[in-house]
Amino acid sequence: MATSELPRAVFAMNPVHLPELFPPRLMARLTALARIDPALVVQDFAEPAMAGPLAEAEVLITGWGCPRVDEAVLTATPRLRTVLHAAGSVRNLIAPEVWERGVSVSSAVRANALPVAEFTLAAILLSGKDAFGLRHRFRTENAFPPPADLAAVGNLGRRVGxxxxxxxxxxxxxxxxxxxxxxxxxxPYVDAGEAAALGAVLLPLDELMRTSDIVSLHAPDIPETYRMLDRRRLSLMPDGSVLVNTSRGALVDPDALTDELVSGRIGAVLDVTEPEPLPADSPLYRLPNVFLTPHIAGSLGNELERLGRTVVDELALLGAGAPLAHAVRQADLVNSA
Structure with a gap:
């Protein structure tokens, strides 16, 4: 394809992420697939200096820090036909008008899911060994716990919900x-057969809470899931069980969770909270039964290149006239992040 035939593209994101999303080799591949200025990154669609590039843009390559793409942006980008998002969910980024105008949308949400799942697996394995609690005890007592105190520790047959x-x-x-x-x-959107194919037994939520040693949250942050783990459901968790949350803090009642954790009845691995970050005086920073991390489960550091690679692969498909591999439809957002 001649250079003049390549689609015009514009970056729209916080430029601090650009070098990690598109390191030199990947940026070279991107610039071979689209006419794009790597030094031009839109942070404000209304900025007068951006009017010219946006008027010519056929593809927006968006990422964290991109303003919402709405009717005003569509007016500024009359030639726009595709938005390629080098991050996760587009729920709060893409306005309905974008799909209504026929602009295709793609997201690297699947690529971003990989490190979250890996982080969660590690949290589950370490929780089953009581690594976080025993670490605290080891630091304070400077001695190995007696075998009798380890009888309930281990991952053989551990019940994971x-x-x-x-x-x-x-x-x-x-x-x-x-x-x-x-x-x-x-x-609620999976039947018993599909759950079995995924390697799990399907249960009602209350039963899962009641019968799990470790509960891990992976539901989307939508109105139907707000505070889905309320005080009553948290109280169903067995004594000594652990809640892992790498999803969103809004899914859990923060006051009820704090009360349960302060009591010491259950433990938690929390990569997300509400609010985020927690106030400096929150007891969760100091509790031995809480392992708190600063929203690091998703793509960080060299993992960002995987998101950029997804966008470049989508751009190659676009140039070949093939369907996008990671297209997002407006209807997909009803029950997903």
Whole structure:
């Protein structure tokens, strides 16, 4: 394809992410597939200096920090035909008008799901060994615990409940297969046969909460899931069980969770919270039964290249006239992130 025939593309994101999303070799491939200025990154669609490039743009390559793509942006980009998002969910990024105008949308949400599932697998394995609690005890007592105190520790037959057969949830279910876990799943859009194919036994949510040693959240943040783990459901968790949340803090009642954790009845691995970050005086920073991380489960550092690679692969398909591999339809957002 002649250079003049390549689609015109524009970056729209926080430029701090650009070098990790598109390191030199990948940027070279991208610039061979589209006419794009690597030094031009839109952060404000209304900025006068961006009017010219946006008027010519056929493809927007978006990422974290991109303003919402709405009717005003469509007016500024009359030639726009595709948005390629080098990050996860487009729920809060793409306005309905974009799909209504026939603009295709793609997201690297599947690529971003991989490190989240890996992080969650690690959290489950370490929780089953009580690694976080025993680490605290080891630091304070400077002695090995007696065998009698380790009787309930271990991952053989550990009951793991997965809430949500999302992209992360499904990848996690794959990663759990080699281990000797008893895996259950709650998802209102999955039947027993599909759950079995995923390697899990389908259960109602209350039953899953009641029968799991480790509960891992992977449901989308939508109105139907707001506070789905409320005080009553958290109280169903067995004594000594662990909640892992790498999804969104809004899915859990924060006051009820704090009360349960302060009591010491259950433990938690929390990569997300509400609010985020927690106030400096939150007891969750200091509790020995809480392992708190600063929203790191998703793509970070060299993992960002996987997101950029997804976008470049989509751009190659676009140039070949082939369907996008990771297209997002407006209807997909009803029950997903």
């Amino acid at each position: 997965i809430i949500g057969a999302s992209r992360v949830g499904r990848r996690l279910l794959e990663l759990l297969r080699p281990f000797d876990f008893a895996v259950t799943l709650y998802d």
